[in-house]
Each structure stands twice: as C-alpha cells, then as structure tokens.
Amino acid sequence: xxxxxxxxxxxxxxxxxxxxxxxxxxxxxxxxxxxxxxxxxxxxxxxxxxxxxxxxxxxxxxxxxxxxxxxxxxxxxxxxxxxxxxxxxxxxxxxxxxxxxxxxxxxxxxxxxxxxxxxxxxxxxxxxxxxxxxxxxxxxxxxxxxxxxxxxxxxxxxxxxxxxxxxxxxxxxxxxxxxxxxxxxxxxxxxxxxxxxxxxxxxxxxxxxxxxxxxxxxxxxxxxxxxxxxxxxxxxxxxxxxxxxxxxxxxxxxxxxxxxxxxxxxxxxxxxxxxxxxxxxxxxxxxxxxxxxxxxxxxxxxxxxxxxxxxxxxxxxxxxxxxxxxxxxxxxxxxxxxxxxxxxxxxxxxxxxxxxxxxxxxxxxxxxxxxxxxxxxxxxxxxxxxxxxxxxxxxxxxxxxxxxxxxxxxxxxxxxxxxxxxxxxxxxxxxxxxxxxxxxxxxxxxxxxxxxxxxxxxxxxxxxxxxxxxxxxxxxxxxxxxxxxxxxxxxxxxxxxxxxxxxxxxxxxxxxxxxxxxxxxxxxxxxxxxxxxxxxxxxxxxxxxxxxxxxxxxxxxxxxxxxxxxxxxxxxxxxxxxxxxxxxxxxxxxxxxxxxxxxxxxxxxxxxxxxxxxxxxxxxxxxxxxxxxxxxxxxxxxxxxxxxxxxxxxxxxxxxxxxxxxxxxxxxxxxxxxxxxxxxxxxxxxxxxxxxxxxxxxxxxxxxxxxxxxxxxxxxxxxxxxxxxxxxxxxxxxxxxxxxxxxxxxxxxxxxxxxxxxxxxxxxxxxxxxxxxxxxxxxxxxxxxxxxxxxxxxxxxxxxxxxxxxxxxxxxxxxxxxxxxxxxxxxxx
Numbered sequence: 001x002x003x004x005x006x007x008x009x010x011x012x013x014x015x016x017x018x019x020x021x022x023x024x025x026x027x028x029x030x031x032x033x034x035x036x037x038x039x040x041x042x043x044x045x046x047x048x049x050x051x052x053x054x055x056x057x058x059x060x061x062x063x064x065x066x067x068x069x070x071x072x073x074x075x076x077x078x079x080x081x082x083x084x085x086x087x088x089x090x091x092x093x094x095x096x097x098x099x100x101x102x103x104x105x106x107x108x109x110x111x112x113x114x115x116x117x118x119x120x121x122x123x124x125x126x127x128x129x130x131x132x133x134x135x136x137x138x139x140x141x142x143x144x145x146x147x148x149x150x151x152x153x154x155x156x157x158x159x160x161x162x163x164x165x166x167x168x169x170x171x172x173x174x175x176x177x178x179x180x181x182x183x184x185x186x187x188x189x190x191x192x193x194x195x196x197x198x199x200x201x202x203x204x205x206x207x208x209x210x211x212x213x214x215x216x217x218x219x220x221x222x223x224x225x226x227x228x229x230x231x232x233x234x235x236x237x238x239x240x241x242x243x244x245x246x247x248x249x250x251x252x253x254x255x256x257x258x259x260x261x262x263x264x265x266x267x268x269x270x271x272x273x274x275x276x277x278x279x280x281x282x283x284x285x286x287x288x289x290x291x292x293x294x295x296x297x298x299x300x301x302x303x304x305x306x307x308x309x310x311x312x313x314x315x316x317x318x319x320x321x322x323x324x325x326x327x328x329x330x331x332x333x334x335x336x337x338x339x340x341x342x343x344x345x346x347x348x349x350x351x352x353x354x355x356x357x358x359x360x361x362x363x364x365x366x367x368x369x370x371x372x373x374x375x376x377x378x379x380x381x382x383x384x385x386x387x388x389x390x391x392x393x394x395x396x397x398x399x400x401x402x403x404x405x406x407x408x409x410x411x412x413x414x415x416x417x418x419x420x421x422x423x424x425x426x427x428x429x430x431x432x433x434x435x436x437x438x439x440x441x442x443x444x445x446x447x448x449x450x451x452x453x454x455x456x457x458x459x460x461x462x463x464x465x466x467x468x469x470x471x472x473x474x475x476x477x478x479x480x481x482x483x484x485x486x487x488x489x490x491x492x493x494x495x496x497x498x499x500x501x502x503x504x505x506x507x508x509x510x511x512x513x514x515x516x517x518x519x520x521x522x523x524x525x526x527x528x529x530x531x532x533x534x535x536x537x538x539x540x541x542x543x544x545x546x547x548x549x550x551x552x553x554x555x556x557x558x559x560x561x562x563x564x565x566x567x568x569x570x571x572x573x574x575x576x577x578x579x580x581x582x583x584x585x586x587x588x589x590x591x592x593x594x595x596x597x598x599x600x601x602x603x604x605x606x607x608x609x610x611x612x613x614x615x616x617x618x619x620x621x622x623x624x625x626x627x628x629x630x631x632x633x634x635x636x637x638x639x640x641x642x643x644x645x646x647x648x649x650x651x652x653x654x655x656x657x658x659x660x661x662x663x664x665x666x667x668x669x670x671x672x673x674x675x676x677x678x679x680x681x682x683x684x685x686x687x688x689x690x691x692x693x694x695x696x697x698x699x700x701x702x703x704x705x706x707x708x709x710x711x712x713x714x715x716x717x718x719x720x721x722x723x724x725x726x727x728x729x730x731x732x733x734x735x736x737x738x739x740x741x742x743x744x745x746x747x748x749x750x751x752x753x754x755x756x757x758x759x760x761x762x763x764x765x766x767x768x769x770x771x772x773x774x775x776x777x778x779x780x781x782x783x784x785x786x787x788x789x790x791x792x793x794x795x796x797x798x799x800x801x802x803x804x805x806x807x808x809x810x811x812x813x814x815x816x817x818x819x820x821x822x823x824x825x826x827x828x829x
Contacts, residue, residue, distance in 0.1 A: 057548055065286055107700060116799055140700060172196070175307045176207030184280055187293060190261070191281040193253050194304055195221075195230045197274060199407035206308065210281065211254055219253040224408075228252050230277040233265035237274060237405060239298065240265040244285045254281050262286020264297055267405075268305040272348055272355020273439075274405040276303075277306035329440050333349035333362045336442060342367040348404060349382060353541040358383040358400060358441065368447075386749035400441055409435040468569035472500060474523075475560050488545065488566055490537030500549075500562060508542065515521045518547070526551050526559055532569065561760040583599035615642050617650050618714045619829050625806045627821040628776070629660075637664030637705065638773045638820035639672045643679075650681045650714065654771045654822045655748075657728070667703045671748070673697060675709065685709040685722040686758040689745065693724065693756075696749030704749040708771055717828055722756045724748045727788075731794060732759065732768040737792040768802065768827045770795065776809065790814060802827045 008796065053822040172194050180192045191210025195203045201224030208216050222228060228251040233240045242248055242263040245255060252263065267274045278301040324640050336343040344356035363378050373544065378386055383397065390396040399410050412432045433444040466487025467714065472478075479497040486493045489506070498506060500522075504515045511533035521529035530799040535545045548565025580586060615622035622642050629636055637657025644650050653675060657667045674695045678688050688709055694702055708729060710721035721729065723741070725747030728740040744758045777787040794812055795805070813821070 005269075032727075058509075080202065097737075101162050118513045121721050134661045152472050158543040166441045168585040172207035172307055173302075174207070175304065176209045179278075179304070180209035183296070183300055183319055187280075187296075188282055189280045190258065190283045191254055192231070193279040193281075194268070194308070195222075195234075195274050195277040195279065196308055197407055199409065200224055201406075202410045203228070203234070203277070206276065207251070207252070208263060210775055211257075215254060215257070226251075228261050229265045230279050233267055233277050233279075234274060234406060237269075237402075239301075241289065241294070242286065242554065252279070257731070260282050262284060266298055266301040266309055269405060270302060270305045270309065270399065271350040271353065272405060274407075275305050278304045296660070321565050329438075330359050332442055333436050333441050335363060335437075336364040339364060339444065340366060341444050341446045343445075344443045346383060347439065348441075355401065355404070357385075358397075358404075360386060361440065390516060396432070399441060403434045403436050407436050409433070470497070470564055470566070472497075472562045473560065474562065485566055488543065488568055489535070490539045490541060501545075504534075505535075506535060508536060512532075522549055522551060522562065523559060526553060526557070526649050543568050544570045599662075615650075616690070617644050618648075619717075620650065620712065620714055621802050621829055622650070622652075623806050623808055623825045625821075625823040625825075627810055628773075629818055636660050636775075638818035638822045639668040640771075640822040640824050641676065642824055642826075643671055643676065645679055645682075648683055648714070650712040650826075651676070651718075652710040652712060652771060652824055652826060653767075654773055654824050655705055656773045657703060657705040657821075659703075663703075665703070667700055668699050671705060671707070675707075679711075684758055685711050685720055686756040689722050689748070689756040690754060691723045693746075693748045693750075693754045700749070702749060704747055706747050710769075710771070712763075712826065717765075719761045719763060719769065720758055720762065722755075722758045724756060726773065727772065729776060730770045730772075731763075732770070732793065732795050733764065733765075735796055737795045739788060763828045765828050768795075768805065768825060770809075771824040773807075773820065773822045775815055775817065775821065776820035778815050778817045778819065780816055787814075 002295070002335065005605050045486050090170065090658040104514050126771045156532050174230050176192055176194050180189070182451070189210075193205060193211070194207040196206040197203060203224075204221040205216060205220050211219075221828050222231070225783050227250060229240060229242065229248070229250050232250065240263070243267075244260050246259045246262050253259075258281055262285055264280040264282075264286070266278050268276045268278050276309070280297060283391060325531050329345060332345050336345050343364045344360055345362040347361045348355050349359045360378055360381050360383060362597040363375050367375065367378075369375075369378055383400070384391060387396075388544060390400075391398070396415075399412075402408075403410050409436075410432070414429050416429060430445040430447045434440075435442050461467070462482070462484050466484070466488065469482050470485055471480045477499070479499060481497045483493060485497075489498065491498075500519060503519070504512045507515055515533055516533040522528055528548070530546065530548040532544065532546045537543065546566075546567050546569050546633070547564060551559035554560045555599045585822045597788075613798045624640055624642055626638070626640065637659060639656070639657070642650070655668070655671060657664045657671065659667075671692060675688060675692055678691050689707065692707065692709075696705060706724055706726040708723045708726040710719050712719045721743075723745045725745060728742055730737060730739050740761065741759060743757045743759055746754050761769075774784075778784070780785055791809075794809065806823050809823060810821065815821070
C-alpha cells in the first residue's frame with residue numbers, strides 16, 4: 001500500500017492501543033461470564049476459574065505487549081518515511097486503519113512488511129497471493145469464506161507477533177510459547193519443541209509448549225546416536241514432513257499422546273550453520289500442506305535459529321544452566337599454532353545469506369602446501385579456490401560443511417586427498433580431524449609419512465616371516481639385534497646378543513661344518529653367504545634356521561661391519577619332511593594300484609580275450625568282439641560267451657557286472673562260468689537267468705548285473721531269448737534293422753526270486769543278430785533312445801561280412817563313457 005504524505009500534528013493519539021485493549025476486554029468478559037455460570041456453586045470450581053482467568057489475562061497482556069511493540073515499530077517507520085513526529089505518526093496510523101477498515105495492529109504489520117522485505121514479509125505475501133484458495137490453516141477456515149483478505153492479514157499479524165515475542169523473550173522457552181500461541185496454534189498444531197544441537201551429537205530440549213512437564217522432562221536430553229524425528233532432520237539438513245509418526249517407527253517427544261499425529265521437523269539454521277531443530281506436532285495425520293504453510297514453518301525455524309544463536313546455553317543437569325563462552329578465531333589460532341600436525345583455521349564465507357565457502361583464516365607453521373606455495377598465499381584465500389579438488393571424490397569440503405552445520409566432529413584415518421599442482425593431480429593419504437569451535441572450524445590433517453609407513457610394513461613383514469635382523473661391528477664388537485631375533489634365539493631382550501664367531505656353540509653339533517664354511521665365506525673370502533642349521537635355544541627347543549649375511553668393506557677392502565638376517569624355517573622344514581613322506585607313500589600306493597590293475601587286466605584278458613577264434617557251428621557264423629576300457633583303473637565286468645552245447649544248440653550271452661576293478665572282474669568270471677554249467681542242463685534262457693539270479697544274490701556277495709541270454713537251434717533257425725535288465729538284441733534283415741521287444745526281466749542279484757519272460761525269434765538265411773553291452777552306445781549328452789536310433793542307422797549300412805560289421809561298430813561307436821564293450825554277432829547261412 002502507498003502512504004500519503006501528511007502534515008505534522010502535535011496531538012498524540014494512541015487509538016490503536018485502545019482498540020486492542022477494548023477488544024481483549026470484551027472477549028475476556030464473555031469468557032468469564034460463561035465460566036462463572038458453570039462453577040459458581042462449587043468452591044473448587046471457583047478457584048479453578050480464577051486461575052484460568054489469571055492465565056488468560058497474562059496471555060492477553062503478552063499479546064498486547066507484542067501488539068504495542070509492532071505498532072511502535074510501525075510508528076518509527078512512518079516517522080522516517082514522512083518526516084513527522086511520533087504523535088503525527090500515531091494519528092496517521094489510526095486514520096489509515098480507519099479508512100482501510102482494519103485494526104491499527106494489522107495496518108502496522110502491513111507497514112512493517114512493506115519496509116522490511118524479509119523472510120516473514122515474503123511468507124505474508126504468499127498468504128495474500130493465495131487468499132482466494134484453501135490455505136490449510138485450522139484457526140481461520142471458518143472466517144475464510146466470509147472475509148478471505150481479513151484472514152490472510154490475520155496470518156501476517158500472527159507471524160509478526162510471533163517474531164516480536166521471540167525477540168523480546170528472555171530464553172528459548174519463552175520463544176517456544178510465543179511461536180506456539182501466535183503462529184502454530186492457528187495451523188492446528190497442538191505442541192512444539194525447540195531442540196538445541198550439541199557438538200557431541202546430542203540434542204537438548206531448550207523449549208517446548210503443549211507438552212506436559214513430565215513429558216518434557218523425559219525428553220530433556222537425547223544422547224548421540226539415538227535416531228529421532230529431530231535427529232533425522234538434523235542429519236539430512238532438510239525438513240521432514242511426516243503424515244503419521246507411528247508409520248515411521250521413530251521415537252519423539254509426545255509420541256504416546258499423539259501416536260498417529262503428523263510431525264514437521266525443520267533444521268533451525270542460518271548462514272549454513274544449524275543450531276537446532278524446530279519440531280511441530282499435529283493431533284491427527286497430516287495431509288500435504290500448501291506451499292504457504294511450509295514457507296511459514298520454515299520462517300519460524302529460521303527465527304528459532306537466531307534465538308538459539310543468541311541464547312546458547314550449556315545445561316548442567318539439575319544444577320541449572322550458564323551462558324556458553326564461545327571461543328573466537330584468535331583463540332583457535334593459538335590452539336592451531338600449538339599443534340604438531342598441519343592445521344587450518346576456517347571461518348564461514350556467507351553470500352546472500354547462504355554458506356558458499358570457507359575462508360582460510362590461519363595456517364600453522366607445520367602446514368605444508370602440496371603445491372609448495374608459501375603461507376602468505378594460502379592465508380585469507382577461500383578453501384575451494386586454494387584447493388578446488390576438496391569438493392571432489394574425497395568430499396573434504398562436504399565434511400567441513402557438515403561439521404560446521406551440525407557441530408558434530410569428524411575423524412577419518414587414511415582418507416584419500418587429491419590436490420591439483422600445475423594442472424597435475426596428486427594423491428595423498430592422511431588422517432583427518434575436523435571440529436567446530438564457536439563460529440570457526442579447525443581442520444587438522446596428518447599426511448602419512450612414507451618412511452614411517454615403510455618401516456611399519458617392514459616390521460610386520462619380519463614378524464609374519466619370522467625374520468630377525470642383526471648388524472655386528474667387527475672392530476668395536478657392538479652388536480645390534482631386533483626384537484624378533486631375540487625371540488628366535490629364545491633369549492630375553494635384556495641379554496647380550498650372540499656374536500657370529502660363537503654361532504656354532506648355539507647350534508647342533510652336526511651343523512658345525514656348515515657353519516664353519518659359512519663364516520669362512522663371509523669373513524675370510526669377504527663374500528655374501530647363507531646356510532641352514534639347527535639352533536638350540538635355552539628352552540631346549542630346536543629350530544631350523546636359515547642365516548643370510550653380507551660384509552661391509554672399508555676403503556682398504558677389509559670387512560668392518562656384517563649385516564644379515566635369520567629366518568625360522570622350521571615350519572617349512574617339517575612341511576618338506578611331511579611332503580617327502582607323503583610322496584613316498586603316494587608312490588607306493590600308485591605302485592600297488594598299478595600292479596593290482598595289471599593283474600586284474602591279465603585276469604580279464606585271460607578269460608575274455610579281445611578276439612576269439614571263430615566258433616564252429618552248423619549253418620551259423622559266430623563272431624565276438626571285446627574292447628576293454630581305455631583307462632586301466634576302470635577295468636570293468638563286461639562279459640560274453642558263445643559256445644556249442646552238447647545238445648547241438650548254441651548258447652549266446654552278454655552281461656555287465658556293476659562296478660569296476662578286481663571285484664567286478666572276479667564276479668564276471670563267476671557268472672560266466674555258472675551260466676556255462678547251468679546251460680548243460682538243457683534249460684531254456686528264462687530258467688537259466690532265474691538260476692543265475694540266485695547265484696548272483698546268494699553266492700557272490702550280493703552283486704548286481706545285467707545280462708541277455710539266447711539259445712539258438714541251427715536246425716529250425718529259431719532263437720529263444722530272455723533278458724535281465726539288459727538292452728535287447730538287434731536283428732538286421734536285408735536293409736532293415738530293428739531292436740527286439742523289451743521283455744520283462746529284473747537285473748540279476750536284486751531280489752532272491754525272479755521269473756524271466758522268454759521270446760522266440762524265427763531267423764532266415766543272411767539274418768544278423770547282435771548282442772552288446774551299453775559301453776557300445778551310451779553317451780552322457782543324449783538319451784538311450786537317441787543312442788539306439790544311432791546304432792540302428794549304423795548297422796543298416798555295414799559291410800557284408802560279419803567280422804567287418806562288428807569292427808565297423810567298434811570303430812564308429814560314439815560312446816563317451818570310457819566303459820568296457822562286448823559284442824556277440826551271429827549270421828545265419
């Protein structure tokens with residue numbers, strides 16, 4: 001609004017105060033009348049009404065005081081703007097208020113906002129701009145529909161009243177009361193807490209309103225590391241608007257009274273430094289607030305920051321509190337100069353109300369610039385200008401900024417630092433310590449000493465490698481040992497070291513010769529030497545030691561110093577002994593295994609030769625093939641038989657005993673010979689397998705095996721056959737090849753009694769029948785059905801003679817299981 005120019009008037013008029021007082025008195029009278037009618041008949045009620053009335057009067061007096069302060073401030077602005085006296089300004093304020101239809105207090109706030117243009121005036125402007133919409137305040141919603149402009153002006157008045165009360169408050173508790181009653185209650189808030197952030201990471205409740213004294217006492221102090229709503233806002237340095245406290249699971253003051261209520265926690269800071277947190281409590285879940293309300297609470301938090309900065313207290317439990325003495329930069333400079341480590345004293349650099357950098361106020365005498373710049377060029381420079389890489393990967397600037405904001409010190413070991421020297425990036429490792437002292441920051445960095453680091457690494461290497469070093473002056477007799485060498489000798493560090501010439505006295509007598517050779521090479525021939533010997537300590541413990549030494553020659557070529565090292569190689573020695581014994585045992589075991597496999601292979605070849613002389617049978621060609629496993633350790637139990645029985649019939653069979661080695665080979669011999677003996681009885685193949693199952697189950701240690709058995713009659717050209725868990729034979733007729741039906745038959749040795757089914761095949765001239773073991777077709781990467789299909793395809797294109805056909809099957813077999821393979825083939829002629 002514009003202010004018209006007025007002529008001075010000596011008449012003094014304080015109409016604004018009178019109007020305020022009249023309004024307050026009328027309100028109080030109405031409330032007292034209602035309360036008196038309810039409590040007149042009860043003495044205790046009268047006393048309570050009196051207390052309540054006095055409390056309202058105190059609040060009204062405080063409100064009037066805040067209002068008078070604002071009116072007086074507006075008068076001062078008018079005096080400066082209009083060039084008039086105080087009485088003229090008071091009269092002008094009253095007349096303008098009457099013309100505008102507002103109270104003098106509301107007009108005073110408008111004058112202050114137009115003149116100040118501060119954060120509160122911006123918030124008031126935002127409320128005025130949103131007067132037509134929903135503002136979100138609780139106390140003014142009923143008035144909004146009738147007079148939106150009056151409601152928004154009332155919000156502006158409340159902000160200035162809160163500011164006035166805070167500035168006049170003697171402590172943070174009074175600030176909390178002023179903010180709560182003037183600005184937060186109309187927003188629907190039921191409580192407010194002002195937290196002070198301490199440098200140790202703790203929080204102290206400096207002021208509160210709306211909480212019971214017991215609740216405020218319980219939350220008087222929050223230790224470091226306890227995550228609360230206020231702590232989260234302080235850590236993240238951002239406002240936390242929480243819809244429901246119970247949904248977050250975070251503890252906070254008043255959590256039992258309003259568990260589902262909303263919360264707002266905003267850092268109270270100015271110029272990049274956070275002094276505490278403003279926490280506001282709502283009784284019910286908090287819906288998203290409009291920007292005007294958010295900006296209002298942020299302005300109140302900034303107002304709290306100014307108060308916390310002004311009224312900084314050190315709380316001493318129940319002993320009360322006393323003002324904190326904040327050190328200035330001069331004291332911090334003296335502290336930095338007394339340190340043995342490089343240190344910088346930093347002060348905040350604020351631009352436009354925001355922290356943008358830190359100025360290097362002082363560097364101590366221990367400080368060395370990575371670029372070699374003198375202290376005069378560093379002093380007074382901005383941190384990011386002098387060291388731009390501090391904002392890079394090391395995040396050093398962000399660490400300094402956080403320490404300054406929260407007051408919590410930061411320490412880190414072996415932190416990587418990067419500096420830019422003549423456009424070249426140099427990396428270093430340092431131990432960092434950052435702490436805030438008053439309004440300044442002390443940055444200490446201890447660059448890792450390369451010499452000390454290498455010495456430390458050497459000590460650890462000697463300890464881990466059990467190495468002890470020594471140096472002996474041959475002219476003076478002075479001997480220097482490190483602590484590890486005393487440990488190797490089993491001697492106390494307080495005892496005298498052992499000279500090299502006395503080394504044989506502490507060694508095993510059998511090692512005297514090698515020690516003498518070592519000393520002659522070292523002292524007489526003046527060359528580096530090494531040897532291994534057994535060292536006997538005073539604790540009767542013998543250690544295997546390797547000593548390495550070299551002479552240091554003077555100008556005349558004579559040795560005057562010998563340097564060297566001892567290493568305990570006992571563990572290595574006994575490891576070699578154990579390895580040698582293990583190698584001997586392994587060689588013996590390998591020899592035994594080789595001999596066993598050789599005998600097994602000889603036994604198998606004696607019974608199952610890879611080739612066999614042709615079987616003489618009438619009108620029948622018989623051929624067999626046996627291919628042992630490629631790996632001798634996998635000698636298996638595959639077997640075959642083809643023999644003419646006394647009856648003139650021909651016994652044909654193949655089988656496979658489970659397992660490998662000597663046991664499988666001997667079991668194969670038992671089953672093959674048993675089947676030969678049983679076949680003489682003239683029984684059919686099913687009965688023969690039944691008897692053979694009993695042999696396998698009862699007489700061979702419960703082995704298991706598969707087999708296929710056939711009895712061929714040359715006169716009728718018929719083949720009766722049965723199977724025990726084995727693959728069925730393959731019939732090749734002309735250009736076709738088929739697998740015979742899969743008859744029912746359990747593998748041998750599985751159960752005591754089994755009955756095996758038989759089948760009969762009528763063969764014709766030039767028909768070929770093949771019996772085989774699974775080593776011919778089995779593959780790991782395909783199913784048995786796919787392997788059978790491949791076999792049938794191969795036998796259809798085989799040469800004419802039976803021997804060539806079997807050789808071709810072995811040659812083109814695609815099996816990859818490295819197992820034995822047996823094939824029995826017959827061709828009718």
